Amino acid sequence: MKALALTTALLVSGGALAADYNVDPAHSAVLFEVGHLGVSTTPGRFNEFEGSFSLDEGNKSGKVEFTIQADSVDTNHEARDKHLRSPDFLDVKQFPTLTFKSTAFDGKSLTGDLTLHGVTKSVTFDVEKVGEGKDPWGGYRAGFEASTTIKRSDFGVSYFIPGVTDETEIEVFIEGIRQ
Template sequence: MKALLLTTAVLASGSVLAADYNVDPAHSAVTFEVGHLGVSTTAGRFNEFEGNFTINDDKKSGSASFTIKADSVDTNHAARDKHLRSPDFLDVKQFPTLTFTSTSFNGEELTGDLTLHGVTKSVTFDVEMIGEGNDPWGGYRAGFEASTTIKRSDFGVSYFIPGVTDETEIEIFVEGIRQ
């Protein structure tokens, strides 16, 4: 019996343990920036998204999955937001969500399939772990920031290029609650 327990302990110590987290939407955000007419940058965000991620104890592997409601786009300008929801840009009636599902994570880069406007492409985010620890409510949290730049034309959204730049910077700020 002691040999079996010792063998189990040795095997367990060599394996990588994982923790699952659900996104806390009150402490998370998906933002974007695009250039406008070569004279300024327009910033926006999506107000509704959900997801989950797994981070292994080694902090160098894991996975993530996010779903963003396209009609929650918000640039602090109602007329522009209405236009962004139209077929010229996000076409939210035909494509109500944007999704991301990871395919690999090495601790610094998260690569996966981004589906935007009905087109799926592989993208890589630079990732920084901000921190982790106990919260005041008895839970455990972990937070990350991730950024990438995509060409919106790669996803079939080419309206008004170059007036609105093709390159779109995306940042994700995620705080998750361990399950």
């Protein structure tokens, strides 16, 4: 229902020259959390996504593009996931993807356009670089963590507020493989 995120989020630094990376979904994750009835937090994730990013550390600049398959929402509860895919929440038949495209990056914050439920809004992620280096297969990888909080009602998803909180925390863990 919310997630998104995002994804994205990742660009925090890189090589001295611009470098392009493809997201490695086997070593990446898009997670979200919402409150439930004021007594607990329900976590979830999206299992299918793809993206790319580029970095230019010298200019502290970069860009990200990320697409999430909305029907891949997974909260480890089949009936809830089915409801999240319905028109009450993600409406995956009408809005099959969530997307993020960056507009600015300053080395610590990544701002971009998040499209969720057919609505596009500017969102800013706090970004932290985890690391980068050669992998055992002759490639080069870089990893980032990013987080933000959105209001799902800003994206037209207001079903059962406040039973399910409006504020949705999003965390994105990305490992990219340099191309």
